[in-house]
Amino acid sequence: MARIELNNVAKSYGSVEVLRDINLSVEDGEFIVLVGPSGCGKSTLLRMIAGLEPISGGEFLVDGGRMNEVPPRDRDMAMVFQSYALYPHMDVSRNMGFSLEIRKAQKEERSRKVADAAKTLGLTSLTERLPRALSGGQRQRVAMGRAIVRDPSAFLFDEPLSNLDAALRVEMRLEIARLHQRLSATMIYVTHDQVEALTLADRIVVLNAGDIQQVGTPLELYERPSNKFVAQFIGSPTMNILGVDRAENGVKLKDGTTLQIGSDSAHWQAHELGVRPEHLDIVTEEAAHMKGVAELVEHLGSDTNIHANVPGVGPVLVRQHGHFPLKTGDAVNIAVDLEKSHLFGFEGRRLEI
Amino acid sequence: MNALRQTSPWVVTGKYLALAFYIAFALFPLYWLTKIAVTPDKLIFSEGTALVPSRFTLENFQTVLLQTDFLAYFRNSLIVSLGTAAITTMIAAAAGYAFSRFDFRGKRLIIALMLITQMFPLLMIIAPIYKIVATLGLLNSLTSLIIVYTAFNIPFATFLMQSFFDGIPKELEDAGMIDGCTRFEALRKIVLPLTLPGLGATLGFIFTAAWSELLFALMLINSNDAMTFPVGLLTFVSKFSVDWGQMMAAGVLALVPSCLFFIFIQRYLVQGLTSGAVKG
Structure with missing residues (x-):
């Protein structure tokens, strides 16, 4: 159990700054997901929390105590690596019990804890195998077992599922969620997969190019993204971004259509309109804001994605629930859900409307 | 694998012959070393390049171990x-x-x-x-x-x-x-x-x-x-x-x-x- 605080934490390699002014506080028992595109510094931040990378600036606190200079072994955190990092010369049970072995725990205690963890993770029949005799999913479980056995104050996950195939990933994601419910320990989880972020997190931290873009619950991020980056990063398929100009009582699309959305001050600053594919609707000609042609229709069963081209506006992606009987080349009339649309200013900041 | 299995026996034989030749070539000096070491002094020159000496002896080893440094x-x-x-x-x-x-x-x-x-x-x-x-x-x-x-x-x-x-x-x-x-x-x-x-x-x-x-x-x-x-x-x-x-x-x-x-x-x-x- 631990409360983790980052105050103005920074990281630089020589003159290259990779993280700036990171401020974040993680409550005891909270599940925080760090998400962002590759190279945004999320893994570096996690490694700094683990103690594997020195912190260049700012303060890192656990339960109020400064931890900047504390070596990893004294931080009482367990980490699950993307590559699993199992010790290849030790069998499964020794891998899982290694931390206790190092801490000179009693042999009975060690085997009891290892057996418990193995049972939880369904590894009981594999305890005597070497890592090379395990499948990817089993190795992943052993790596998690190694973390559980320690009963640490915080769990750190560095993209733990990205080496697994799709089906296994869903299964392990559920397992991690269950683990969090059962242990109610503080967990910090790094991923570039927004589905993992949205499904697992109590709160999500969106990082881009070394800066925190937004911190919020999954729903907050989805409904009220603070800027264009977050808006496009969260949600699948990606939000449509359409250029707009100011108009009387609203904004107008590049083809001249006026949309009555937002306040007067928002109109002055508005540069782009953001609307998620699920907030566009295929309607009758009279009710439409935009008229275009379907260029590609994807039938996913549960949804239909319609890639339309609207003359003057550009490509627009519309998502309709269920099967929608439309084919390539058909004319489409698109209505915008103005309540759920966003306006972005010139620097990409979201405007209050 | 299939392609390998169907290779003609001649190719396989050729491969093994090449390997055998290489091994013989590489190991021959070692063989010659051993051969001369077990050949009695008198025969070294008289038998010339015969592959196998007509008599064997361990005398050389004895001398080397006991009478030299x-x-x-x-x-x-x-x-x-x-x-x-x-x-x-x-x-x-x-x-x-x-x-x-x-x-x-x-x-x-x-x-x-x-x-x-x-x-x-x-x-x-x-x-x-x-x-x-x-x-x-x-x-x-x-x-x-x-x-x-x-x-x-x-x-x-x-x-x-x-x-x-x-x-x-x-x-x-x-x-x-x-x-x-x-x-x-x-x-x-x-x-x-x-x-x-x-x-x-x-x-x-x-x-x-x-x-x-x-x-x-x-x-x-x-x-x-x-x-x-x-x-x-x-x-x-x-x-x-x-x-x-x-x-x-x-x-x-x-x-x-x-x-x-x-x-x-x-x-x-x-x-x-x-x-x-x-x-x-």
Whole structure:
């Protein structure tokens, strides 16, 4: 159990700054997901929390105590690596019990804890195998077992599922969620997969190019993204971004259509309109804001994605629930859900409307 | 696999013939060495190039072991080779680990210097080395040979060890340190067991190099007491004759420790110890 605080934490390699002014506080028992595109510094931040990378600036606190200079072994955190990092010369049970072995725990205690963890993770029949005799999913479980056995104050996950195939990933994601419910320990989880972020997190931290873009619950991020980056990063398929100009009582699309959305001050600053594919609707000609042609229709069963081209506006992606009987080349009339649309200013900041 | 199975028997036979030819070519000198060692002196010249001598004898081995200084040479060589291999491997392992894991000022410069030392023939520096060793008063001592061999072998051994350390994922140490190890404990309990093949290969390589080195041994050692085996072998050549039988018998005996050493370390040379550590 631990409360983790980052105050103005920074990281630089020589003159290259990779993280700036990171401020974040993680409550005891909270599940925080760090998400962002590759190279945004999320893994570096996690490694700094683990103690594997020195912190260049700012303060890192656990339960109020400064931890900047504390070596990893004294931080009482367990980490699950993307590559699993199992010790290849030790069998499964020794891998899982290694931390206790190092801490000179009693042999009975060690085997009891290892057996418990193995049972939880369904590894009981594999305890005597070497890592090379395990499948990817089993190795992943052993790596998690190694973390559980320690009963640490915080769990750190560095993209733990990205080496697994799709089906296994869903299964392990559920397992991690269950683990969090059962242990109610503080967990910090790094991923570039927004589905993992949205499904697992109590709160999500969106990082881009070394800066925190937004911190919020999954729903907050989805409904009220603070800027264009977050808006496009969260949600699948990606939000449509359409250029707009100011108009009387609203904004107008590049083809001249006026949309009555937002306040007067928002109109002055508005540069782009953001609307998620699920907030566009295929309607009758009279009710439409935009008229275009379907260029590609994807039938996913549960949804239909319609890639339309609207003359003057550009490509627009519309998502309709269920099967929608439309084919390539058909004319489409698109209505915008103005309540759920966003306006972005010139620097990409979201405007209050 | 199918394509392989359907290859015509002629191609297969051809392959095996080529392999057999290569093996015969490579092993023939060894066979000839052994053959002459067991041929009675009288027959060496009279039977000429016959593949199998008409009579066998172990007399040459007896003479070499009991009536010459062979055992002393042998002991000297063993001391020099084992000493060199152990010291070189230790230093090379430490240096290779540092090159593989740390970034420090001057790293590139040191690597460049080490490479440069490997670029010119040893012949060029015999005179200065002799001068240095003489000034230190180490002529005719096994210590001088160990020092010189160690110095010459460290660069290559370091690169060899570095490549072995590079092959061990850094994350294993990270995981170890998170599990409660200090860096040194992580090195000892996780990295070292995985580096055994590397250590074995390096030991073997350096041992063989030192075992068969002649040039410096010839230059730096004059006294019979401190001669290593390759120099000692030359004592079988006198002004008027060459004692082929004894020389070859000594040669056969000199192969024994090399073979034993490689049999001993070969299980560490088997690759694949790190498989299963990361990914799939």
